[in-house]
Amino acid sequence: MRRLAIAFGLLVVLLALAMRSGEAPRADFAFINQGEVNTLDFSQMSWMQDFRVARIISEGLCRRDVLSKDYATIPGVAASWDVSSDALTYTFHLRDDARWSNGDPVLASDFVYTWRRTMLPELGSDYAKLLGLIRGGKQFMASRAEALKGFALDASIADRPAAARELWEVARREFDTLVGLHAPDERTLVIELERPVPYFLDLMAFPAFFPIHPPTIEASTTIDPVSGGLRLAPGSFEPPRLVTNGPFVLTRWRFKRDMRFEPNPHYWDASRLALTSISIPSIDDGNAQVMAFRGGVVDWTSGVSGNYVAKLLADKAAFRAEHAEAVAHLRAGGANELEIDQELPDDPRNHIHTFPSFGTYFYNFNCREKLADGRPNPFADARIRRAFAMSVDKQSLVENVRRTGEPTASTLIPPGSIPGYHSPAGLKFDPALARALLDEALAGGAMPEVELLFNKEGGHDLIAQAIARDWKKHLGVSVRLVQKETRSFREDVKGGNFMVSRATWFGDYGDPTTFLDLNTTGNGNNDRGFSSRRYDALLEQAAKTTEPPERLALLGQAEQILLEEESPVLPLFQYVQVYLFDAHRVKGVSVHPRQEQSLDLIDIKGDGKGAW
Amino acid sequence: MLRMVIRRLVQLPLIVGVVATLTLALAWGVPGNPLENPEGRRPAPEVADAMARQYRLDSFWGFYYSYLRDASGLGYLADRLGPGPHPPRPVFDLGPSLQYRDKRVNGIIADALPVSMTLGAAAVAIALALGVPAGVIGGSRAGRPIDHATTLLVLTGVSLPSFVVGSVLLLVFSLWLNWFPVGSWGSMRDLALPALTLGLPIAAYIARLTRLGMIEALASDYVRTARAKGLSEFEVVWKHALKNACLPVLSYLGPAAAGAMTGSFVVESVFSVPGLGQHFVNAVQNKDLFLIMGVVLVFATMLVVFNLVVDVLYRWVDPRVE
Numbered sequence: 001m002r003r004l005a006i007a008f009g010l011l012v013v014l015l016a017l018a019m020r021s022g023e024a025p026r027a028d029f030a031f032i033n034q035g036e037v038n039t040l041d042f043s044q045m046s047w048m049q050d051f052r053v054a055r056i057i058s059e060g061l062c063r064r065d066v067l068s069k070d071y072a073t074i075p076g077v078a079a080s081w082d083v084s085s086d087a088l089t090y091t092f093h094l095r096d097d098a099r100w101s102n103g104d105p106v107l108a109s110d111f112v113y114t115w116r117r118t119m120l121p122e123l124g125s126d127y128a129k130l131l132g133l134i135r136g137g138k139q140f141m142a143s144r145a146e147a148l149k150g151f152a153l154d155a156s157i158a159d160r161p162a163a164a165r166e167l168w169e170v171a172r173r174e175f176d177t178l179v180g181l182h183a184p185d186e187r188t189l190v191i192e193l194e195r196p197v198p199y200f201l202d203l204m205a206f207p208a209f210f211p212i213h214p215p216t217i218e219a220s221t222t223i224d225p226v227s228g229g230l231r232l233a234p235g236s237f238e239p240p241r242l243v244t245n246g247p248f249v250l251t252r253w254r255f256k257r258d259m260r261f262e263p264n265p266h267y268w269d270a271s272r273l274a275l276t277s278i279s280i281p282s283i284d285d286g287n288a289q290v291m292a293f294r295g296g297v298v299d300w301t302s303g304v305s306g307n308y309v310a311k312l313l314a315d316k317a318a319f320r321a322e323h324a325e326a327v328a329h330l331r332a333g334g335a336n337e338l339e340i341d342q343e344l345p346d347d348p349r350n351h352i353h354t355f356p357s358f359g360t361y362f363y364n365f366n367c368r369e370k371l372a373d374g375r376p377n378p379f380a381d382a383r384i385r386r387a388f389a390m391s392v393d394k395q396s397l398v399e400n401v402r403r404t405g406e407p408t409a410s411t412l413i414p415p416g417s418i419p420g421y422h423s424p425a426g427l428k429f430d431p432a433l434a435r436a437l438l439d440e441a442l443a444g445g446a447m448p449e450v451e452l453l454f455n456k457e458g459g460h461d462l463i464a465q466a467i468a469r470d471w472k473k474h475l476g477v478s479v480r481l482v483q484k485e486t487r488s489f490r491e492d493v494k495g496g497n498f499m500v501s502r503a504t505w506f507g508d509y510g511d512p513t514t515f516l517d518l519n520t521t522g523n524g525n526n527d528r529g530f531s532s533r534r535y536d537a538l539l540e541q542a543a544k545t546t547e548p549p550e551r552l553a554l555l556g557q558a559e560q561i562l563l564e565e566e567s568p569v570l571p572l573f574q575y576v577q578v579y580l581f582d583a584h585r586v587k588g589v590s591v592h593p594r595q596e597q598s599l600d601l602i603d604i605k606g607d608g609k610g611a612w
Numbered sequence: 613m614l615r616m617v618i619r620r621l622v623q624l625p626l627i628v629g630v631v632a633t634l635t636l637a638l639a640w641g642v643p644g645n646p647l648e649n650p651e652g653r654r655p656a657p658e659v660a661d662a663m664a665r666q667y668r669l670d671s672f673w674g675f676y677y678s679y680l681r682d683a684s685g686l687g688y689l690a691d692r693l694g695p696g697p698h699p700p701r702p703v704f705d706l707g708p709s710l711q712y713r714d715k716r717v718n719g720i721i722a723d724a725l726p727v728s729m730t731l732g733a734a735a736v737a738i739a740l741a742l743g744v745p746a747g748v749i750g751g752s753r754a755g756r757p758i759d760h761a762t763t764l765l766v767l768t769g770v771s772l773p774s775f776v777v778g779s780v781l782l783l784v785f786s787l788w789l790n791w792f793p794v795g796s797w798g799s800m801r802d803l804a805l806p807a808l809t810l811g812l813p814i815a816a817y818i819a820r821l822t823r824l825g826m827i828e829a830l831a832s833d834y835v836r837t838a839r840a841k842g843l844s845e846f847e848v849v850w851k852h853a854l855k856n857a858c859l860p861v862l863s864y865l866g867p868a869a870a871g872a873m874t875g876s877f878v879v880e881s882v883f884s885v886p887g888l889g890q891h892f893v894n895a896v897q898n899k900d901l902f903l904i905m906g907v908v909l910v911f912a913t914m915l916v917v918f919n920l921v922v923d924v925l926y927r928w929v930d931p932r933v934e
Binding site: 004007008011012014015016036038039040041044046047121122123124126127128129141142145146148149152224226227229231232233234235236237238254255256257281282283284285287288289291292294295297298485486487488490491494524525 | 642643644645647648649653654655656658659660661662663665666668701708709711712713714715716719720723724727730733734736737740779782786787790793794795796797800803858881882883884886890897899925929
């Protein structure tokens with residue numbers, strides 16, 4: 001018995017030792033991100049939480065002034081730039097004092113290196129397509145993909161390592177001759193475009209274009225003799241190897257636990273920073289997130305989810321009602337929602353904030369003549385699509401089902417998010433007209449059972465049930481709900497194996513094409529199989545038009561055709577970002593519908609640092 | 613004893629190899645492309661092909677061969693003989709995560725496993741501290757009110773799911789009383805509530821085993837002898853009877869400790885503990901093949917090792933066992 005007691009005592013002592021760790025003091029600003037960061041390799045990023053961290057630790061040629069009303073593009077690593085009169089050549093002049101976190105200067109050739117890597121098909125960058133805007137970019141990517149395929153399938157190569165190295169040499173030479181991307185000297189970057197791109201400067205502030213530190217990456221890159229592709233050893237984008245050029249550096253990353261940032265001593269504009277440390281604890285559970293905010297563990301919680309939200313929003317509405325007069329007065333004076341919150345008295349009920357964002361929740365109609373299993377597809381007829389689109393009560397959907405403050409959407413592009421762009425009206429909720437349209441299209445025939453495909457997570461089931469009820473009620477059709485696991489869902493959508501399916505799209509850059517390109521014939525993300533010659537022609541025409549107002553008018557016309565005539569998509573609501581923070585304490589949160597947050601701009605009131 | 617240990621250690625790679633093969637075969641069959649972001653942009657087909665080849669996802673046997681080679685340490689040996697990549701790979705290279713592309717599975721496990729092991733060990737300690745006395749008290753007074761009371765408590769402990777226990781503890785002790793922090797990890801205070809939540813069902817099971825063992829032991833001849841010698845009831849129960857009553861608990865502890873120390877998804881998500889349990893679930897959802905394989909192999913290895921440790925302990929406590 002004594003022996004067992006000894007073993008048990010030992011266990012307890014070991015435990016005490018294991019938990020005796022010195023923790024760093026709480027950061028100036030702690031926030032919960034939208035989810036765990038997937039990668040800090042800017043070339044491979046595609047998640048909102050990754051982009052957010054990218055903007056803390058890195059900087060592109062340009063920045064966006066996310067706190068200004070017009071969302072201006074301002075200088076970043078580039079101090080200035082010239083655009084040729086045909087808008088095809090951009091020359092960026094890099095600032096002399098732009099440095100990497102290890103003290104190396106940021107060179108024009110660093111951008112060339114980064115973008116060449118992003119174009120490599122073996123990297124699978126989600127945004128390589130945007131680099132296809134550069135002259136010769138598309139050709140280079142296609143040629144490299146072709147070469148890799150040939151290499152992988154050619155079993156007759158004897159010395160594969162040497163042949164793979166040769167393959168890479170060829171690709172490098174080809175890049176130099178084909179692609180319009182050059183660094184004539186250390187501080188000058190010349191970019192030639194395939195055609196004028198009115199939003200090109202905006203892209204320069206997009207993380208997919210942020211630079212990576214070539215010596216760090218080069219040291220960990222090998223050439224894979226089996227596939228012929230470049231291969232990066234894992235761990236190059238985390239401390240201690242990570243080298244970046246932004247306002248902060250990532251000093252510690254404990255996966256699924258926390259990230260910690262401290263100011264980059266070599267950052268050219270370090271004097272503007274009002275924080276001396278930032279931390280991002282990983283807290284996934286929606287309830288724990290709210291409790292962490294209430295308990296003061298974090299200052300800002302983004303992407304608040306769960307049943308909490310509706311209750312918190314109702315509390316805030318009650319608080320606002322108590323101050324109805326002040327709110328009306330402030331609103332009349334032109335204050336935005338956040339400014340109103342800042343002016344009202346401090347109250348915990350006022351700590352929740354919802355801002356419309358740059359994403360739309362919509363339904364896809366399959367537009368192909370036949371369904372994947374060969375049955376005729378009723379939704380191939382635009383009249384039927386319009387009828388279904390007009391018989392959804394979106395107002396009731398957001399008020400009774402979602403209850404999280406989303407505005408209804410009648411367009412694909414969130415209204416007001418792109419300066420100078422006028423959104424079309426879209427289709428209205430009109431059950432009588434919808435019924436007539438459906439009857440006309442069916443011409444006495446019967447509407448087959450509609451299959452509505454969605455995935456399990458995220459409350460899509462509740463939305464689908466509400467919409468199925470609407471269709472049953474207003475159109476008299478029966479709807480079968482098909483719920484699948486996310487990845488199977490994704491496969492079905494990709495293969496066109498659905499009648500109606502749920503979808504989401506978030507814009508990447510400040511131009512209507514970030515949404516409209518989705519529906520062009522043959523686009524890789526055109527899940528609907530939609531094809532309209534008129535629509536394609538309008539987009540093509542807009543691409544050739546350099547005058548901004550004229551171009552935006554053409555794009556507006558295209559969206560109008562898309563929504564009011566063809567209806568391959570049924571927009572339901574505009575996403576909102578739901579945040580928890582005390583507006584009397586935390587300053588520097590952007591309210592612009594693009595909803596990019598630059599957290600290096602945050603200033604905490606009363607902490608003795610910064611201007612506030 | 614030594615022969616048994618050696619035999620078990622020789623069996624270990626064979627068992628783990630079989631587990632790896634079965635897991636890979638099952639995981640491979642899960643629909644969906646692991647390289648695709650469920651909400652994101654879709655790569656062009658030629659890009660998807662190039663990426664799949666890069667990760668050897670284009671053929672099952674190619675993947676199987678290269679995975680086993682790297683994970684078993686043979687890949688490392690081959691590197692040491694040739695020029696090898698830079699920076700060098702770990703000896704047992706479990707590959708990159710497909711979801712977190714710049715992370716090595718080795719690193720993910722190295723971050724999460726110590727957390728889970730600490731939590732699991734604390735849970736086991738709590739379970740022993742609660743379960744054994746409860747079982748002894750119940751077993752030594754079988755059929756009396758105190759026995760019914762402990763049995764009822766034990767049944768409650770077994771039946772209540774940990775997300776209920778966890779949420780209630782969190783609500784009462786963190787939110788209302790503010791005794792324990794939420795969402796942080798690193799001190800004894802952070803350990804208390806999750807360890808209790810994780811330990812309660814184990815404690816209940818231990819109490820049941822101890823109670824049964826106790827009833828049996830108290831009815832045996834050597835206890836009658838001890839009583840006849842005139843030993844006090846305390847000595848009879850806690851010194852003589854408990855020793856034998858504990859043996860079933862000891863054999864249960866092997867798998868229980870392996871289970872507790874490889875993490876629990878529910879407890880980890882309720883208390884935001886950065887442990888290994890979340891990866892079992894998330895890796896499957898993301899179809900992150902390398903991570904699925906990694907966590908399963910770690911679990912299998914720990915199960916074998918803990919059973920071995922328990923067997924060694926067993927012989928140490930009871931030298932009659934062969």
